[in-house]
Amino acid sequence: MNKVKSKSICLFDCNGREFELKATYPISICEPQGMCYVETERHGGILVLTSYFEHVIQAAVLETQKIIWKQEGEIGGTLCQPDGITTDGSSRLFIADNGNHRILVLKADTGCVLQTILVPDLEGMAGLAWCTIMPHLAVRHKGSDLKCKITYLNV
Numbered sequence: 001m002n003k004v005k006s007k008s009i010c011l012f013d014c015n016g017r018e019f020e021l022k023a024t025y026p027i028s029i030c031e032p033q034g035m036c037y038v039e040t041e042r043h044g045g046i047l048v049l050t051s052y053f054e055h056v057i058q059a060a061v062l063e064t065q066k067i068i069w070k071q072e073g074e075i076g077g078t079l080c081q082p083d084g085i086t087t088d089g090s091s092r093l094f095i096a097d098n099g100n101h102r103i104l105v106l107k108a109d110t111g112c113v114l115q116t117i118l119v120p121d122l123e124g125m126a127g128l129a130w131c132t133i134m135p136h137l138a139v140r141h142k143g144s145d146l147k148c149k150i151t152y153l154n155v
Contacts, residue, residue, distance in 0.1 A: 009035070009047065011062075025065050029056050034085035036093065040109040043068060048093060048108065050082040057082050057095060059111060069111035079104075086137070094137055103137070 008024040009032075027049060034050035045062040057079065058070045073079025080099025087093050091108040105115035119139065 009049075023062075025060065025062065027058070027060075028067070029054050029058060033083050034095070036085045036087055037062075038087045038091060038093065038108040040091050042109040046108060048085060050085050050095060052081050052083050052098070055079045055081065055099075057085075057106075057111070059108070068109070071111055088137075096139070103139070 007028075007030070008026050010021060011023045011025070012019040013022045014020075025047065029049060029051040031051055031053055032049040033052045034048075036048045038046050038048060040046055043061045046059050046068065047062055048057065048059045050057050055073045055078075056070065058067060060067045071079055073082075079097055081097070082095050082104075083098050084096035085093060087108065092114065093104075093106040093108050095104045095106065097104050101119055103117040103119060104113055105117065106112065107114055
């Protein structure tokens with residue numbers, strides 16, 4: 001059996017009932033909350049991670065394991081508690097920046113901010129999903145009343 005390195009993402013292949021470890025990818029953030037795979041023209045497949053407690057978003061090329069961009073924050077309107085992450089399939093990333101009550105739209109291969117969507121009435125965003133049937137971003141809200149509220153944004 002292969003040993004798995006600490007602080008790594010493991011990629012498994014399922015063949016029937018058994019899982020075979022295909023690769024491990026070292027990560028430099030302690031507790032990733034969100035994870036998203038994106039195909040880009042420039043780099044091929046990349047893995048993007050968010051860390052809520054470290055206020056970090058990081059993207060690495062799967063084939064080489066090289067970190068291609070990283071954004072850090074918590075000060076002056078930069079990242080604060082990034083959590084949920086999704087993609088629309090066209091190399092755009094949507095990241096729930098909870099502490100700043102906004103959604104950041106980033107270019108997947110460079111990490112450049114394409115758009116900022118302010119969502120001021122949120123208690124927190126519990127998740128993001130891209131709806132392919134009707135091209136909207138679905139935002140699931142955290143609520144103190146345990147009810148699930150979903151808002152659809154046209155972006």
